[in-house]
Amino acid sequence: MNREIAVVAFVQTRHAADSGGLSEVEMLAPVITEIKERTGVHRFGFTCSGSCDYLEGKPFAFVTALDAVGAWPPISESHVEMDAAWALYEAYVRLLHGDVDTALVYGFGKSSQADVRKVMTAQLDPYYLAPLGPDQVSLAALQARAYLERAGAKEDDLRAVAARSRAAGRDNPYALHLEDPDGSQGYDVAPLRPYDIAPDTDGAAAIVLAAGDKARELCERPAWITGIDHRADAHGLGVRDLSRSESARIAGERAGAAGVEVAELHAQFSHEELILREALGLGDDVLVNPSGGALSANPIMAAGLIRIGEAAARVQDGTAAKALGHASSGPCLQQNLVCVLEGEPRG
Amino acid sequence: MPSSPNHVLEFPGGYTRSVGPVIGRFLSELRDGRLVGVRTAGGRVLVPPTEYDPDTGAAVTDEWVEVGPAGTVQSWSWVPNPRPDHPLDRPFAWALIKPDGADTALLHALDMGEFEAGAEPPRFLKTGLRVRPKWRAERGGGIGDIECFRPEVTMINAPTRLEYTLDPGRALSRFLESISQGRILGHRCPVCDSVIVPMKGMCSRDGVPTTEEVEVADTGTVTTFAVNNIPDPRAPEVPFVSAYILLDGADLTMLALVAGIPADQVRIGMRVKAAWRPREEWGPTMNNIRWFEPLDEPDVPFERIKDYV
Numbered sequence: 001m002n003r004e005i006a007v008v009a010f011v012q013t014r015h016a017a018d019s020g021g022l023s024e025v026e027m028l029a030p031v032i033t034e035i036k037e038r039t040g041v042h043r044f045g046f047t048c049s050g051s052c053d054y055l056e057g058k059p060f061a062f063v064t065a066l067d068a069v070g071a072w073p074p075i076s077e078s079h080v081e082m083d084a085a086w087a088l089y090e091a092y093v094r095l096l097h098g099d100v101d102t103a104l105v106y107g108f109g110k111s112s113q114a115d116v117r118k119v120m121t122a123q124l125d126p127y128y129l130a131p132l133g134p135d136q137v138s139l140a141a142l143q144a145r146a147y148l149e150r151a152g153a154k155e156d157d158l159r160a161v162a163a164r165s166r167a168a169g170r171d172n173p174y175a176l177h178l179e180d181p182d183g184s185q186g187y188d189v190a191p192l193r194p195y196d197i198a199p200d201t202d203g204a205a206a207i208v209l210a211a212g213d214k215a216r217e218l219c220e221r222p223a224w225i226t227g228i229d230h231r232a233d234a235h236g237l238g239v240r241d242l243s244r245s246e247s248a249r250i251a252g253e254r255a256g257a258a259g260v261e262v263a264e265l266h267a268q269f270s271h272e273e274l275i276l277r278e279a280l281g282l283g284d285d286v287l288v289n290p291s292g293g294a295l296s297a298n299p300i301m302a303a304g305l306i307r308i309g310e311a312a313a314r315v316q317d318g319t320a321a322k323a324l325g326h327a328s329s330g331p332c333l334q335q336n337l338v339c340v341l342e343g344e345p346r347g
Numbered sequence: 348m349p350s351s352p353n354h355v356l357e358f359p360g361g362y363t364r365s366v367g368p369v370i371g372r373f374l375s376e377l378r379d380g381r382l383v384g385v386r387t388a389g390g391r392v393l394v395p396p397t398e399y400d401p402d403t404g405a406a407v408t409d410e411w412v413e414v415g416p417a418g419t420v421q422s423w424s425w426v427p428n429p430r431p432d433h434p435l436d437r438p439f440a441w442a443l444i445k446p447d448g449a450d451t452a453l454l455h456a457l458d459m460g461e462f463e464a465g466a467e468p469p470r471f472l473k474t475g476l477r478v479r480p481k482w483r484a485e486r487g488g489g490i491g492d493i494e495c496f497r498p499e500v501t502m503i504n505a506p507t508r509l510e511y512t513l514d515p516g517r518a519l520s521r522f523l524e525s526i527s528q529g530r531i532l533g534h535r536c537p538v539c540d541s542v543i544v545p546m547k548g549m550c551s552r553d554g555v556p557t558t559e560e561v562e563v564a565d566t567g568t569v570t571t572f573a574v575n576n577i578p579d580p581r582a583p584e585v586p587f588v589s590a591y592i593l594l595d596g597a598d599l600t601m602l603a604l605v606a607g608i609p610a611d612q613v614r615i616g617m618r619v620k621a622a623w624r625p626r627e628e629w630g631p632t633m634n635n636i637r638w639f640e641p642l643d644e645p646d647v648p649f650e651r652i653k654d655y656v
Binding site for chain 1: 354362366370393394395401423426427433434441451455468489
């Protein structure tokens with residue numbers, strides 16, 4: 001099962017706060033069409049998607065999205081009810097089997113059709129948490145407080161993360177173009193202010209994975225996946241040290257995060273970047289979120305996959321020999337995935 | 348999100364879940380007004396309990412431990428503008444609370460009292476704050492049987508009021524009668540010749556009765572002063588200046604407010620004049636003089652007032 005697997009193509013929508021009346025399929029279809037044209041591949045050995053039916057409130061909503069792929073004659077297909085970074089993980093494992101050479105991975109989501117905070121409350125523990133109605137920002141703020149107090153960091157340190165992310169995002173044609181953070185803004189949920197929170201975003205993204213010579217055939221400089229791992233912290237928020245991300249630390253170590261030059265972190269709150277930098281051992285010499293990260297565009301269920309796509313793009317364009325894409329799922333960085341990409345396959 | 352939905356996902360009447368023996372025990376105890384945790388094989392007490400040890404995945408023991416109900420805040424967030432789904436409709440905190448005797452923390456709402464919408468987090472909300480649950484009178488076996496947590500009692504507010512009818516005495520009555528007419532009276536001591544304002548019918552230095560009335564001016568000199576930064580009903584704007592003033596013709600200073608000048612420009616030796624309230628408001632009280640204001644006169648050299656400081 002030792003197979004060289006690489007990201008050979010990455011396409012994303014120009015993200016927006018609102019898709020402007022497009023359905024999910026209409027939003028996704030141009031992305032799928034473009035990645036097929038880019039690679040010249042129109043039928044894939046495996047197809048896997050990540051999305052959340054609760055964003056539309058329709059069971060099996062992800063099946064409808066297959067209209068954008070073209071699933072006839074029947075294709076080999078799977079889905080995760082998570083960010084599509086986990087669909088990429090499944091596709092990676094599928095390619096390790098050795099009988100297929102290409103995989104299409106895509107993720108999509110619209111934040112604009114529901115109250116996302118309320119939807120996310122519905123995913124919480126139904127016995128102890130959901131009945132109280134805590135929203136994801138309230139829970140993230142608990143983690144921010146725990147981090148600030150343990151690390152001795154200040155709210156200004158959070159604003160600096162937001163400012164750097166937004167400035168980078170303004171240089172990224174696919175991100176939302178957000179103004180410099182206004183420090184006089186009041187709290188959303190203290191200690192988090194509105195700019196510390198990733199913007200609600202509609203969008204989609206797709207990645208094509210290919211193995212071995214097929215990857216070299218489809219891409220001049222494939223971004224080889226030399227390590228990928230995902231870990232989850234304990235379920236209860238009160239049983240773990242919220243100021244740290246143990247699951248990210250373990251995933252980073254097992255994926256081989258040491259020595260990356262660029263890291264794309266799926267930090268949906270400014271303090272999460274600081275916790276993740278520490279957990280992944282990223283020093284000041286590592287370029288973090290040159291795309292602007294999720295604080296500049298957070299298309300729900302695609303933003304983690306986009307981190308892997310952006311990291312791969314840095315390897316493919318030669319600006320980094322080794323880069324890292326990270327995705328997170330669940331409240332307070334509960335589950336973390338780290339994907340390490342390099343210009344040369346692991347020897 | 349549109350303000351009125353065109354699609355709703357709902358389980359009418361709610362979604363029924365079986366809770367199993369561990370969560371069921373916790374919720375049953377909660378309904379009875381008790382907070383309990385379950386012990387792991389390693390000896391830790393989990394609150395809220397799970398069927399497994401989050402560190403090892405092993406099944407927990409069947410030993411139940413009553414904890415709290417008091418506990419300590421481990422981390423908190425402050426909601427200035429509660430959402431409709433939130434348990435309180437005024438600003439409140441979410442808190443991870445570790446009940447006494449437990450090794451893990453429970454998430455709940457923490458009611459810090461009355462606040463206007465949009466309020467900043469109160470200063471006394473801190474990690475380490477001691478809190479206790481507020482139980483609902485009617486409990487049904489859910490995490491909401493605790494309405495919220497509240498800080499432990501660290502202070503009380505005691506009503507404090509006694510009522511009197513005081514006799515000012517003859518001398519002071521005479522003084523107050525004159526002040527209600529806009530005149531300031533004193534007595535001259537037959538021994539030391541000092542003019543005592545307001546008069547008390549005695550010279551406190553010589554211990555002799557005094558009777559000779561002397562009217563003094565409503566102008567005087569500041570002999571010393573203090574800048575106050577705590578508001579007072581008589582001086583709601585801070586900072587304000589209270590000063591000892593030696594009225595012209597008097598030999599004792601009186602305590603009064605000084606206004607009409609920035610606090611940092613008041614000085615010893617400064618000449619001042621009483622600012623009287625409108626005549627129709629006068630009564631037998633020193634409140635007839637609102638405060639003293641600067642006079643456009645040269646300061647009095649310290650030498651001339653040093654014996655009155």
